[in-house]
Amino acid sequence: MIADAQVIRPLQTGFWENVLLVKVDGRTRVRKELHRLDTPWARDVFIREWRYLRELPESLQPPFVSVIAQCEGLLADPPPADQPLWFDMEYLEGFTDVRALLAEGDVGPSEAMRIQELLVTALIDGLYRLDGEPFEAGRIVWPVIEQVLAFAANDDDLAPYARADALMVNGKVLPNLPRTLPAVRVDEALRQQLDAAPSVVLHGDLFYENVLYRPDSPAIRLVDPVSVAGVAAGPVVFDRTKFASWLSGGLYALRHGAFELRSDPAGRHPRVDYAWAKDDPVLSHLHRVDLGGRVLAAMDELTGPTERAQTVLDVYFNLAMVPNTPMPQKLLRYARAVERQAQWA
Numbered sequence: 091m092i093a094d095a096q097v098i099r100p101l102q103t104g105f106w107e108n109v110l111l112v113k114v115d116g117r118t119r120v121r122k123e124l125h126r127l128d129t130p131w132a133r134d135v136f137i138r139e140w141r142y143l144r145e146l147p148e149s150l151q152p153p154f155v156s157v158i159a160q161c162e163g164l165l166a167d168p169p170p171a172d173q174p175l176w177f178d179m180e181y182l183e184g185f186t187d188v189r190a191l192l193a194e195g196d197v198g199p200s201e202a203m204r205i206q207e208l209l210v211t212a213l214i215d216g217l218y219r220l221d222g223e224p225f226e227a228g229r230i231v232w233p234v235i236e237q238v239l240a241f242a243a244n245d246d247d248l249a250p251y252a253r254a255d256a257l258m259v260n261g262k263v264l265p266n267l268p269r270t271l272p273a274v275r276v277d278e279a280l281r282q283q284l285d286a287a288p289s290v291v292l293h294g295d296l297f298y299e300n301v302l303y304r305p306d307s308p309a310i311r312l313v314d315p316v317s318v319a320g321v322a323a324g325p326v327v328f329d330r331t332k333f334a335s336w337l338s339g340g341l342y343a344l345r346h347g348a349f350e351l352r353s354d355p356a357g358r359h360p361r362v363d364y365a366w367a368k369d370d371p372v373l374s375h376l377h378r379v380d381l382g383g384r385v386l387a388a389m390d391e392l393t394g395p396t397e398r399a400q401t402v403l404d405v406y407f408n409l410a411m412v413p414n415t416p417m418p419q420k421l422l423r424y425a426r427a428v429e430r431q432a433q434w435a
């Protein structure tokens with residue numbers, strides 16, 4: 091599949107996708123390839139990501155990375171289901187993703203503010219000015235939540251937790267999701283914040299592993315748009331929730347296994363006790379430097395209050411990955427969803 095390209099080194103290897111630094115005709119590029127043919131859903135998201143980047147107006151490239159080539163398959167309509175797919179992006183030389191910078195301890199307060207200002211310009215003054223297709227929580231959020239609850243109730247690892255009336259998470263007894271969610275679904279304030287809010291073009295997977303920064307002549311670049319369920323348009327609170335969840339350390343720690351977890355499925359209240367890793371360089375750095383306050387404030391200024399939507403979307407984001415992650419991350423995501431839902435006022 092990569093016959094025409096010489097691989098220099100992998101940038102990220104994933105279950106479905108690889109991101110590779112390659113050379114084609116003597117020029118360096120970044121190739122993203124979907125190599126699993128048996129995952130229709132990952133395939134759909136891959137195609138959407140490619141389409142999203144190609145269809146962005148020129149005024150947004152940059153800050154978004156540009157696509158420079160793709161396999162024949164992607165140009166067919168619909169793309170064939172029995173072939174691997176790939177596309178090539180420009181190589182963002184001199185840019186490093188912010189997570190890597192944090193891991194090196196390379197982000198001071200003034201740098202953090204600069205990154206945020208650049209993000210505010212890219213998003214608030216750029217991307218979020220584009221009208222998006224209508225977003226209906228009813229079409230995306232609730233069906234995903236329902237499917238995952240059904241999955242959990244029948245999953246060997248999760249069933250004792252998913253079927254219990256309440257869980258004990260870090261010493262607190264919390265009502266389980268099937269008990270709390272029905273009232274949430276019919277909440278009018280939530281509907282206002284989620285369905286009645288303007289729908290704009292979103293990044294969809296907005297967190298600091300998909301934001302690259304260049305310290306010399308400061309600039310940012312955005313990569314990897316479109317969320318796991320294929321969402322790329324909707325209310326700004328969708329991006330806000332994911333962004334805040336990474337900044338809090340939670341999403342980062344889940345993604346990179348930077349946590350400890352003990353669990354006990356027995357009894358009336360199955361137990362989950364967890365803590366984030368104490369010695370992780372990214373987590374420690376995140377506590378010392380504010381990489382979010384300015385961006386979140388600008389988002390809130392644009393949207394007004396979104397607390398209810400943040401809660402539900404946090405539950406949704408945690409649950410959406412449950413069927414796609416192994417233990418113990420799978421259980422921790424479920425427990426985090428329960429914990430978050432319990433904060434619904």
Ligand SMILES: Nc1ncnc2c1ncn2[C@@H]1O[C@H](COP(=O)(O)OP(=O)(O)O)[C@@H](O)[C@H]1O
Nearest residue numbers: 101102104109120179180181182187299313314
């Ligand atoms: N065009 C690019 N130039 C340089 N580095 C890139 C580029 N695209 C991605 N990367 C690096 O590779 C990582 C993974 O790419 P990404 O598109 O986010 O893949 P994934 O979907 O696997 O998260 C990014 O976090 C970034 O560090």
Ligand SMILES: [Mg+2]
Nearest residue numbers: 299300313314
């Ligand atoms: Mg990424």
